[in-house]
Amino acid sequence: MALSARQTEILADAEYLAHRYDEVADGFRFVHVSRDVHRSSTFITDEHLPNVDQFDLIGRADLAPAPDQLAPIHFIFHSAYCCSTMMARAFDIPGTSMGLKEPVVLNDMIGWQRRGASAAQISDVLNLSLDLLARPFEADEAVIIKPSNICTPLAIPALRQRPDAKALLLYAPIDSYLKSIAKKEMWGRIWVRDVLLGTLKDGYLVGGFSQEELLRLTDLQVAAVGWLSQHAAFARILNTIGPNRVKLLDSETFLSRPDEVIHQLNQLFDLELSQEGLDQIIAGPAFTSHSKLDQNKPQQVFNASKRKQEQSQAATLHGAEIDMVATWIGAVAESQNIKIDIGSDLLS
Numbered sequence: 001m002a003l004s005a006r007q008t009e010i011l012a013d014a015e016y017l018a019h020r021y022d023e024v025a026d027g028f029r030f031v032h033v034s035r036d037v038h039r040s041s042t043f044i045t046d047e048h049l050p051n052v053d054q055f056d057l058i059g060r061a062d063l064a065p066a067p068d069q070l071a072p073i074h075f076i077f078h079s080a081y082c083c084s085t086m087m088a089r090a091f092d093i094p095g096t097s098m099g100l101k102e103p104v105v106l107n108d109m110i111g112w113q114r115r116g117a118s119a120a121q122i123s124d125v126l127n128l129s130l131d132l133l134a135r136p137f138e139a140d141e142a143v144i145i146k147p148s149n150i151c152t153p154l155a156i157p158a159l160r161q162r163p164d165a166k167a168l169l170l171y172a173p174i175d176s177y178l179k180s181i182a183k184k185e186m187w188g189r190i191w192v193r194d195v196l197l198g199t200l201k202d203g204y205l206v207g208g209f210s211q212e213e214l215l216r217l218t219d220l221q222v223a224a225v226g227w228l229s230q231h232a233a234f235a236r237i238l239n240t241i242g243p244n245r246v247k248l249l250d251s252e253t254f255l256s257r258p259d260e261v262i263h264q265l266n267q268l269f270d271l272e273l274s275q276e277g278l279d280q281i282i283a284g285p286a287f288t289s290h291s292k293l294d295q296n297k298p299q300q301v302f303n304a305s306k307r308k309q310e311q312s313q314a315a316t317l318h319g320a321e322i323d324m325v326a327t328w329i330g331a332v333a334e335s336q337n338i339k340i341d342i343g344s345d346l347l348s
Helices: 005-011 035-040 084-090 104-114 119-133 149-161 174-183 185-202 211-216 219-241 251-256 258-268 275-282 304-335
Strands: 016-022 027-032 055-059 073-078 097-101 142-146 167-171 246-250
Touching: 005 055, 016 055, 016 104, 016 119, 027 119, 035 097, 073 084, 073 149, 084 097, 084 142, 084 167, 104 119, 104 149, 104 185, 119 142, 119 149, 149 185, 149 219, 167 219, 167 251, 174 185, 174 219, 174 304, 185 219, 219 246, 219 304, 246 251, 246 258, 251 258, 258 275
Parallel strands: 073 142, 073 167, 097 142, 167 246
Antiparallel strands: 016 027, 027 055
16 A cells, blocks of 8 residues: 555654554554654653654555665663663764664564564564664764663664664663662662563573562562673673674763763764764763753753762662672672673773
């Protein structure tokens, strides 16, 4: 079936975000999301977008973006609570790149897989999803996709489908991660249990635990097991795709050396930014306003000092438990032959 004039317009305009994949209709829901809305939204998810109920559905069989209309794409896969949103915001650079913060269409691939979709089904739809996300806002822009942390199982298939794509694997060190979870109190503790359940469904939970043993774990032990599972998955991604295309970085190094990090990512993602352009990023809103608060208030700075202050407060209340859990997960890692200190080879 030929596309209507309206559908042709949607497909040609990156402001129409491929927001959801509807597996029943076998089509994609497109929502109008301007660059300004991308910029002001913490994530491009239902919770943060103003008009997700105003979508246009186009059947998958009718969708085939022309290859010459697609931008180069790269990825920031992450373990959560590691400043990945800050990094994605940094790559909102008109004329150079656009950072997409957790597009839900990729979450839909994970949900569909958990409901029984085959690897072949996922592969076909993932390939088209990446094409639709690769439509640039401006000519000659690259697209930097920061998927949700649940999308780690898509990393290897996505990078295989896009042999020119590069990926950063961004993570928080274990003590920093545990402090972030503790700081969130009940909601953080609920979230880590949801993560553990998802990791179990996706088949990459680290071994060594029976279901009964998992039920006996404390909230922060659950958080640590989820973190270690993500850590092991990152090692598989690096070993499978190779160090020329995949780099590692920890959040504390990112916050303490942001200028060096952005310089290296400029090279990794082939963005060809000048030194002046790099300096503008460091002086820009990604590094001068909080990524998850009101972005129109520049006094809400989030940097290494601010993160240390927040985590010191968490350590005051939960430091003894965090230390015990960090030691415990180190022993678990050793028993499973998982390297717990994977470093930050982006800056090597």
